[in-house]
Amino acid sequence: MQAPEEAHEALEKGARLGYGARGLVYLIVGSFALLAALGRGGTTDTQGALRTLLSQPFGKILLALVALGLLAHALWRLLMAVRNPEGRHVAARAGYLGSFLGNMALALFAGSLALPGMIGRPGGSGGSGDWTAMLMSQPFGQWLVGAAGAVAIGVGVAFAVVAVRASFERQLDERACHPAIRTICRAGILSRGVVAALVGGFLIIAAWQADPAEAKGLAAALAALRQQPYGPWLLGAVALGLVAFAFYSLVAARYRRIQTRA
Template sequence: MIARCGYVAKGIVYLIVGGLASLAAADLGGRNAGTKEAITQLATQPFGGVMLALLGLGLLAYALWRLIQVLLDTEHLGHGIRGLVTRAGFLISGGIYAGLALYCANLLRNAATGNTSTTDRTAELMSHPGGVLLVLAIGIGFAGVGIRQIWRAVKRSYLKNWHMIEMSDAQQHLAEAATRWGLSARGVVFLIIGGFLVVAAVQTNPSQAQGLGGALNVLARQPFGPWLLGVVALGLMAYAIYCFVNARFRDVTP
């Protein structure tokens, strides 16, 4: 139950991010927002407080699921280098979504003063001993996750986690199409984020760092930018569908 609620909450966040970016690509008034901006957008809607509370609980549930994956090795990764690195990634992911859950709580208390930018957070890290190396490692980590997302889309490794017998043929085709598109789009975005962090570390210039919204802005500034942005934005919405598929059909046995 914890995992399924978590996947729904994660899917809602990506649905909002992708939806806003899709509107921006179509010049219909949207904007390229990161996860925190998407959550803030949700808070401004009717019944925003209720939706924000439910989303915060769901994001906390996802963070707990990531912790369970790390502690109980639910993916049967073992204790080799690859398994330990992957589980470390789960732990970092859990920390990120726990932070988003805390952000929801701060918004509910009208105390979301910690909405610092990626540049600010990068500058803070760099100000500490070894901070530049840490930013470099984080950038390489983001790029690695991006490559892994694209590789999963190519190899279709996500299939082993689904209860395929419970899915109709139409559901399988829709889930596969959305997942491959969604993982690829998220992989591209993570590669861009990782690249900017690596550049920021190499140049010791935190202003080079960009988050999710910044990565989407980069796509929008390229030749055929609106088309590129539209494809990736719809891909992020497809990733949201992948999250919803996980909520319904994924094997979440500890």
């Protein structure tokens, strides 16, 4: 039986709120990375961005709204994967399922910060090394970590393809299809792909060397960029790209066509 109209409207609003929440998180991540490129601080990841929100005035209220948005966004992604209202291929549906898991984990983390004691312990999510060590302790653990790294690289390549083809525009209202908006969004999506591929590469190194310490999350991957030749310039370019990805998320929050019916 089809869900009531109100449920579809609530899910659409939640999906848009989730895009806005993601935009806010990546704006903070990109800003920290840009400051690090200028030698004025360190990098952070999405969890660090949420902790930064917590330290602001009315931080718990803001975090609760972000958690709600990410939760609603996760549920919409799950709907996209299971019911496939856009008629996408299997790989795209698998990507939506991965997005569901990522958004759900981040929503729970935000909730644990906003409502300590009610949703797990505050900030109870471990770093990449923690879950990598856990996986490696399992049978075929190195293969599992290596597979996770390959998936992350695949996600990065998928982001790059979307950026080059500008295929995201097919999902946007025509009012958002402006050359300047297209350019910024493409840069943002490409930068997000670069970061995903970097994280995947570190996971494969960790699997190859059987050393969980080699696994690096978003913050460490960005910090590693700064250690390369012309590192501050590379990090600065990726940082601006992540700010552009935040801009794309905000554009999607306003102009993406949200499908909730199969």
